[in-house]
Amino acid sequence: MLISSFLTYLQTEKRYSPHTVLSYKTDLLQFQDFILKTFELDLSKVQAQHVRSFIVDLLDVKISENAIGRKISTLRSFYKYLLREKEIKSNPMLLIKAPKVPKRLPVLIEEVKMDSLLDSDSSFDDSFSGQRDKIVLEILFGTGVRLAELLRVKENDINFYEGTIKVLGKRNKERIIPLHTELIKQLKDYLALKTVEKLNNKSTTLIVTNTGTAAYPKLIYRIVNRYLTLISTQDKKSPHVLRHSFASSLLNRGADLNAIKELLGHASLAATQVYTHTSVERLKSIYKQAHPKA
Structure with missing residues (x-):
């Protein structure tokens, strides 16, 4: 009770x-x-x-x-x-005191590897499932949305005029995320194919199965794991890895930490600051490789 x-x-x-x-x-x-x-x-x-x-x-x-x-x-x-x-x-x-947990840096996929995967014509076939798989990876890596958020996105949550996507985050908090030009084009192509295949009759959910029903978590996990295996040998290959990769890419390119916080839908800046540690570790690695005194 x-x-x-x-x-x-x-x-x-x-x-x-x-x-x-x-x-x-x-x-x-x-x-x-x-x-x-x-x-x-x-x-x-x-x-x-x-x-x-x-x-x-x-x-x-x-x-x-x-x-x-x-x-x-x-x-x-x-x-x-x-x-x-x-x-x-x-x-x-x-x-009660909790045991001390060693801080772990987020697991990431290098930007260059993701670019090679998503830009390769041979990675995804022209079938609906092939194009659906590609758009799943493009959205996860291009917006940093959580798995649960992706599954809730409806077709009309995409505003092609504004170039944005609306997602429903934790505690039902809505946020608007901008889409890059290439992703907008890919979404239009995906929706057109979805219409041709008559898969938008059963559900208005953006990501659907091969039969047109709403996608489910295990399907997304399988998609992500399958394609990340092509470019990475690391054990962890989950949708959240792409969320981490999205945030790290923005930070490495000079994005403001508060802006990244808003894009990710974090409640506090503390959750976002973990990516600064990743950035510092990357700089240390570059320094050790490049500096003659390192």
């Missing part, structure tokens, strides 16, 4: 995405299962020592620091909510 009311709060008041709510639910159910089996306690009776036991158990089974940190963050939000709703008298999370 406590978990379900909290999840409803996340959906209705906080307006978190279904994916985010599912992550919270998974973490809380895992915690509840541990507390019941180990201590036979209700979640409202949990104390700090019980949470510490949960963390120790996670460490014992080699759960990563990042994953543990996320679970602790979930519990913080959950017990803060319970305290607000007067379901508990004290917050057990006030005495």
Whole structure:
């Protein structure tokens, strides 16, 4: 009951995405299962020592620091909510410290590699699926939108006169992203092909399957992984890698950090500043290779 009311709060008041709510639910159910089996306690009776036991158990089974940190963050939000709703008298999370997580730089695909992939005539065939795959990569790399945002884009969210695309981000916040000239042309060609193939009758969603239904996350993951494998040997080949690559390319070309923040839809500048570290690491690498004293 406590978990379900909290999840409803996340959906209705906080307006978190279904994916985010599912992550919270998974973490809380895992915690509840541990507390019941180990201590036979209700979640409202949990104390700090019980949470510490949960963390120790996670460490014992080699759960990563990042994953543990996320679970602790979930519990913080959950017990803060319970305290607000007067379901508990004290917050057990006030005495809990998350394990230190080493900072990791975003995984990127080099701009020159993406250009070679997208500009190659042999990478994508002339079929609808081939052109659909190309436009997926072009949008992700050309706008930096999140996977969930891409899946929600409708055909009429593209303003060809203004040269922009409207996306619905986290917490239902809309933002307008400019499109470069080549991407505008490619979108027009894609929509024309979609009409010829009669695939715009079933859904007004921009990205669709070969049968015309709205695209789904696994399809986009498969598309991105398939084509990035052609140009990269790195393990991580996800839509988010292209988002990172978009931001890094802008920063390397002198874009203002606040402008990048607005384009990415970040709530705070802190989330965007990670790309400055990437830029510094790139400069260090160039310096070591080029400077005679390095």
